[in-house]
Amino acid sequence: MNNITLIINGKSRSITAVSNVLELIQHLGIVESQIAVELNTNIIPRGDWEKTKVSNLDRVEIVQFVGGG
């Protein structure tokens, strides 16, 4: 089988295996601009998304800007 489980933004999700962060973001259909990605507590610079592997049970945080004071 080719599914993996990731903890994305605190929720466990089973998704088709993706090989790296870039694929993950695209798979999730997130607009790539103005977001930040943290993989297992390490922030992954945009430039490293493609070369950063994602494996089963990784913790992923994906954040963006929202209205705030």
Place this chain on the structure above:
Amino acid sequence: MNNITLIINGKSRSITAVSNVLELIQHLGIVESQIAVELNTNIIPRGDWEKTKVSNLDRVEIVQFVGGG
């Protein structure tokens, strides 16, 4: 018949005829100290109560001290 009607403190009352203010106050059973009596808009000093006649349809105001600021 020997009843008269007086307007006492704004209310019309039919009472046994009284000949003067002093009798009226006594008839009404009002403690005589610290009150003031006005008969047809004239204040009647305590000393004149007895000699001041009360007749049918007279307007009588009887006031006392109450709590106030």
Place this chain on the structure above:
Amino acid sequence: MNNITLIINGKSRSITAVSNVLELIQHLGIVESQIAVELNTNIIPRGDWEKTKVSNLDRVEIVQFVGGG
């Protein structure tokens, strides 16, 4: 001699006789716009200046607008 004395704005002044308010104003060299004239406590409307005689010892008040709050 043809001088008269007027009390103008509280000060006594001896001036060449003038026959009416208009002449007086002109004689004093006052710009006619936006002033008001009072002769012996009566306000003289601009239109009546010419027909209003000025005689010896008259009290004249001439006022204008100044800065104020």
Place this chain on the structure above:
Amino acid sequence: MNNITLIINGKSRSITAVSNVLELIQHLGIVESQIAVELNTNIIPRGDWEKTKVSNLDRVEIVQFVGGG
């Protein structure tokens, strides 16, 4: 000669040699109650004054209560 120099409350003083803190306090004529004594940055409890030696060039601080808010 039997004089020693101490730095007492920040000022250098040459005094007759005293063998301990208690003697020093008495020599200086200070009322013993409600003061505290520090010898070379160590606070000396009242009970230890007598057995605490004072030697040349020691730093002594002697404090008391004064008016304060």
Place this chain on the structure above:
Amino acid sequence: MAYSTEDDKLVLGGRTFKSRLLVGTGKYSTFPLMKEALSKSETEIVTVAVRRVNLDRSSESLLDYVDPERFAILPNTAGCYTEEDAVRTAYLAREAGLSDWVKLEVIGDEKTLFPDTEALLAATKRLVKDGFVVLPYTNDDPIMARKLEDAGAAAVMPLGAPIGSGMGLQNPANIRIIMESVSVPVIVDAGVGTASDASIAMELGCDAVLMNTGIAGAQDPVAMAEAMNLAVRAGRMAYMAGRIPRKLYATASSPVEGISR
């Protein structure tokens, strides 16, 4: 020269009082509660209202609970909206109370209970002429205060805030100006909500404070009466003692020399 309470009396209408707190008798749940509150307040002057005797049920008399030997009774003309009503009520009060003191009120408006100063001034003139000691409840306008003094008022009683509002002194500047404008006593009347409000009035230099709702309306009127007594005395003493000036910056209260290092 140190300040002494003994020499610092309130002189009002030719009489001398130790207490600078005047207290109203309205709105207490019971007469005994009122009596205890008046006692704790240590007031010497209490205000009362003039109302029709209730003929249908005999009710206890207020004066059974306010000893005229202990308290000067000050009738008010509350509820009067015209010069005529106020003057007539003053006469009724004099007849009932055998005293010629009156707290003169001519109300201008039911919602604010602000005075109608025009009618107040006219009523003051009439009552003074007829020998009354008139204590007018007025606004905080210094010009009106002086007119009332000129009319013979024995004091001026500017409101600190609307009657019963408990908002405290709304315009201390005006009260100060009034005190410099008149020589009769200035008594802040109405608006006091809590102890500090009374102290603030006295600290401005006012001669006395008059209140009713602030005490009667408190959850514990007896305790508040004592609080107000203390507050008026505290404010007066602070005024006489001469407070320190206000400064933006700090000044040490402990010595800056002799610090052990």
Place this chain on the structure above:
Amino acid sequence: MAYSTEDDKLVLGGRTFKSRLLVGTGKYSTFPLMKEALSKSETEIVTVAVRRVNLDRSSESLLDYVDPERFAILPNTAGCYTEEDAVRTAYLAREAGLSDWVKLEVIGDEKTLFPDTEALLAATKRLVKDGFVVLPYTNDDPIMARKLEDAGAAAVMPLGAPIGSGMGLQNPANIRIIMESVSVPVIVDAGVGTASDASIAMELGCDAVLMNTGIAGAQDPVAMAEAMNLAVRAGRMAYMAGRIPRKLYATASSPVEGISR
């Protein structure tokens, strides 16, 4: 249930006090004047500073005028600008005073005399660990107040205004929030200029007020001491009595019925 002064004591550091006024001993022109002022203030806790003995001239001792039987002596660490200095001064004070109470001050700046709360918190932790009853002079930040409580402070003493400024409570809202944030006593320390300032602090629900310049700097310190005593009691009683609510509009204090027409 009526309020009773008897049951309303200040419990501080395990001890019980009748008076809620703490008074400083600095800046009096003479010791006898100070002694009389302390007496009139009816305080039970007085603050003192720790300074070098003057060896060149023997001067009278403060403590000849402050009876330790009557007053709890509370040494301060005024003039200390570091955690180290403050802790050392506290130890010296304990040795001199044979008591382990300390009014802990770590000053951040000579001009404002505001506390350095970072150093204050560190010093509090050390002294509490060594058995001191620590009463820290702090800012009016509720978060810092809670940290000091968590560190074991026996009370928190936020400043009402800069020391000696006499400006009165500058931020009543913060003081109220502090009271809801901690369970130890809240004592307003510094800034009181006159009686009403003290009353206002107590009316907010503070447990006590500490002052020095407000009394010592008054033209008549003895009278002001008495005024402050009355003011603190007035404010406390008013708080316990439960004040009336504030309203924009008026409410008659005399009955609106029974008016004679």
Place this chain on the structure above:
Amino acid sequence: MAYSTEDDKLVLGGRTFKSRLLVGTGKYSTFPLMKEALSKSETEIVTVAVRRVNLDRSSESLLDYVDPERFAILPNTAGCYTEEDAVRTAYLAREAGLSDWVKLEVIGDEKTLFPDTEALLAATKRLVKDGFVVLPYTNDDPIMARKLEDAGAAAVMPLGAPIGSGMGLQNPANIRIIMESVSVPVIVDAGVGTASDASIAMELGCDAVLMNTGIAGAQDPVAMAEAMNLAVRAGRMAYMAGRIPRKLYATASSPVEGISR
């Protein structure tokens, strides 16, 4: 429905104005400076005083610097201490200015420049009868305000604080009550010291603000004139926009959900 400046005009004496700022012309060091300040203030109504023509030296005329096409000229009766003087001055002003608008002042006292409201009311009645548009400078007493309205005043202009004092609104509660007591425009006249004072008056719901010293006495009158223009507009818009309620506690402005952990 969103607020639009276009639909929000001041209607005064039957005329419509965009600006809610009335400005005095007194106390400027030079006429050109005054002219620039008036221009920056964007006022449409300027007050002037009536004084004797100086016969001994011809001086420039104020009106050379105040274009009547651009500004409505509002003569005042400043300096009048009696009903008679004020009425006479109003007539002189009408004759000189060919307009029947008057800012009616009857001063009660040189030191405070408070109005003599008794004489003010009488003068208002006379001038209204004779066709004047009367804008009376009055105290902040709601009862007097209503009497002036009943007498036909085109607006009421309560003082915010003594003329030239710069103390700002001393009694916002009274101003609010006045606004609920009358239906003519309420214009705060006198006492404004800086921009926020003007905003506060407008935020209370006042229709306009009148000032002179606050601008003319500033170190840079032209800049202050612009500041006051902005402040009056800011206060008006804030009033129309409907401010948030005051709360003792906080409410987060950023979302409390979705926080990354």
Place this chain on the structure above:
Amino acid sequence: MAYSTEDDKLVLGGRTFKSRLLVGTGKYSTFPLMKEALSKSETEIVTVAVRRVNLDRSSESLLDYVDPERFAILPNTAGCYTEEDAVRTAYLAREAGLSDWVKLEVIGDEKTLFPDTEALLAATKRLVKDGFVVLPYTNDDPIMARKLEDAGAAAVMPLGAPIGSGMGLQNPANIRIIMESVSVPVIVDAGVGTASDASIAMELGCDAVLMNTGIAGAQDPVAMAEAMNLAVRAGRMAYMAGRIPRKLYATASSPVEGISR
């Protein structure tokens, strides 16, 4: 020398801004409404929060309504209660925003949203070391303000009152003292409820004001945004213009000579 808006810019973190109003983007009912409000406020710096992307429904992006060409985006660390969280959030924000500016918040308590200044100072030091332009949201303690400046903060942002409380500047004295204690810009952050609150902050000499709820929570946010823009400019100009001094008594604005009698 007359004041000119042109020469009076806000310099913050090395950048120059015309507007002295910083506006938050939270709590608007819709993004278009927010966009219009931001536009009317004429702000050049807007704050934003960092939150998890919602994966379950694609929602519009805030940044579609906030043009980064027009506004400097200032991410905050709202919702962070520890140094660690705040620092991490700052890093995420930098990664997402490609800018190293951060409004640093370390909240001490959910109810008051007061800052935890101890953790704030530690976080400031770390972020400054790593090249961030740190704008810390702090309390109004001048000592803490100076410590933040010493730690390299690009400005200090003391709260005027609790976030969202709308109470306005609770302690102007402290804000003034802070301005004399630091040389970096002082920005009042939080507590502004209406226009005059913003003006008052600027009149004290503050460099800028930051607000969110005061605008977003108004009944008409767009009108309030314009009001705040005017108010900040009014307050700044009034500060630069130099206000008249406050006096208890009056000064005539009309000439006292030349009165016609």
